[in-house]
Amino acid sequence: MTAAVFFGCTFIAFGPAVALFLFTIAHDPLRVIFLIAGAFFWLVSLLLSSLVWFIAVQISNKDSATQQKGLLIFGVVLSVLLQEVFRFAYYKLLKKANAGLLAISQEDTMPISVRQLAYVSGLGFGFMSGAFSVVNILSDSLGPGTVGIQGDSQQYFISSAFMTLAIILLHMFWGVVFFESCEHQRWLSLGAVVFSHLLVSCLTFLNPQYEGSLIPTYIILCLMAGWAFTCAGGSLRNLKLCLTCKDGDFLLVNHRSR
Numbered sequence: 190m191t192a193a194v195f196f197g198c199t200f201i202a203f204g205p206a207v208a209l210f211l212f213t214i215a216h217d218p219l220r221v222i223f224l225i226a227g228a229f230f231w232l233v234s235l236l237l238s239s240l241v242w243f244i245a246v247q248i249s250n251k252d253s254a255t256q257q258k259g260l261l262i263f264g265v266v267l268s269v270l271l272q273e274v275f276r277f278a279y280y281k282l283l284k285k286a287n288a289g290l291l292a293i294s295q296e297d298t299m300p301i302s303v304r305q306l307a308y309v310s311g312l313g314f315g316f317m318s319g320a321f322s323v324v325n326i327l328s329d330s331l332g333p334g335t336v337g338i339q340g341d342s343q344q345y346f347i348s349s350a351f352m353t354l355a356i357i358l359l360h361m362f363w364g365v366v367f368f369e370s371c372e373h374q375r376w377l378s379l380g381a382v383v384f385s386h387l388l389v390s391c392l393t394f395l396n397p398q399y400e401g402s403l404i405p406t407y408i409i410l411c412l413m414a415g416w417a418f419t420c421a422g423g424s425l426r427n428l429k430l431c432l433t434c435k436d437g438d439f440l441l442v443n444h445r446s447r
Contacts, residue, residue, distance in 0.1 A: 191332040198330060198350035202323050206316060206357045213308075219301055220309045227279060227313025227364075234275040235321065238268040265390050272314070273383050276364065279310055280371050303368055304421050311364020315357035323353040348399040355406045359389060362410070362417035369420040385409055 214220045242264045250256050283306050301309075326349045342348075363382050370378040389409055395401035418428075 191330060194330045194346055195327055198323075198346050199327055201347070201350040202319060202327075202353040203316075203357070205354065206312065206319070206361075209312060209361075210316075214312070217301075220305070223283070223301070223306060223309045224313040224316075227310035228317040230275045230279045230310075231272060231314045231317040234271040235268070235317075238264065238271045241267060262391075262394075265393075266387060269386050269390050270383070272318075273367075273386060276310075276314065276367055277371065280307075280368055283310065303372055304365065307365045307368030308361060308421075310368075311361040312357075314364060315360030318360055319353045319357040322356065323349055342397045342399065344399055345397070348396075348403060351403060352393070352406065355403075355410050356389070359386075359406075359410055359413055362413040365417040366413065366420050385413065 210224070214224055242260075245260055245263065249260055284303075287301065287303070287306070326346065330346050363386060366378060367382050370376070370382065389406050392402040392405055
C-alpha cells in the first residue's frame with residue numbers, strides 16, 4: 190500500500206511536468222541547458238533564504254510560540270521575494286546570453302525566443318521547487334507509519350501531491366507572464382505575478398484544511414494559465430484551430446511529411 194501511495198503521488202506531482210519536458214524540451218540541448226540553469230537559480234534563492242532563516246531562528250526566542258510563527262511567515266515571504274528577484278536576474282542574464290548566441294550564430298534570428306526562454310526557465314524553477322517541497326513527504330509515504338492513525342487527515346499525501354503539481358505549473362506560467370512583463374515594462378503585471386506567488390504560498394498556512402488551500406490555488410492556476418496563454422500570443426481562434434487540427438502550420442508540416 191505504501192508503494193502505491195508513493196508512486197501515485199509521484200506521478201500526480203511530476204507527471205505533467207515530465208511530459209512537458211520530454212515532448213517540448215528534451216529534444217533541444219539548448220533548452221535543456223537553460224532549464225538546468227533556471228533550476229540552479231532557484232536553488233541559489235533557496236540557499237540565501239535558508240541562510241537568513243537560520244540566522245533569524247538563532248537570534249530569536251525559541252520559547253515564544255508567537256515569535257516562531259511570525260518567523261515562519263517571514264521566512265515564506267522572504268523566500269518568495271528572493272525567488273522573484275532571482276527570476277528577474279535570470280531574465281537579465283538570458284537576454285545577454287541570447288544576444289551573445291545571436292552574435293556567433295550564422296542565422297539572422299535568435300536561436301531561442303524570449304517566450305521559449307520564459308517557458309523553459311519557469312519549468313526549471315518549478316521542477317526544483319516541486320522536488321524540494323515534496324521529496325521528504327514522498328519518502329515518508331513509504332512507511333512504516335500510517336497517516337491518520339491518530340485522527341489526522343488521511344488526505345495529507347495526495348493533497349501535498351496536488352499542491353506540488355499546482356506549484357510546478359504555476360512557476361511555468363509565472364515565468365511566461367514575468368518575462369513578457371519585463372519585455373514590455375508592464376510593472377503592474379510584474380507586481381501581480383509576485384502577489385499571486387505570495388498568495389499561493391500563504392494559502393498553505395490554512396493546512397490541514399486542504400480544501401481551503403487547494404481550491405483557491407487551482408483557481409489561481411487556471412487564471413494564470415489563461416494569462417500566460419495570452420502572453421505567449423495565444424487566442425481563442427488559434428486554440429480552436431489547434432484542437433480541430435486546422436492550424437495552418439500543422440497542415441503545412443503534415444503536407445510536407447507526405
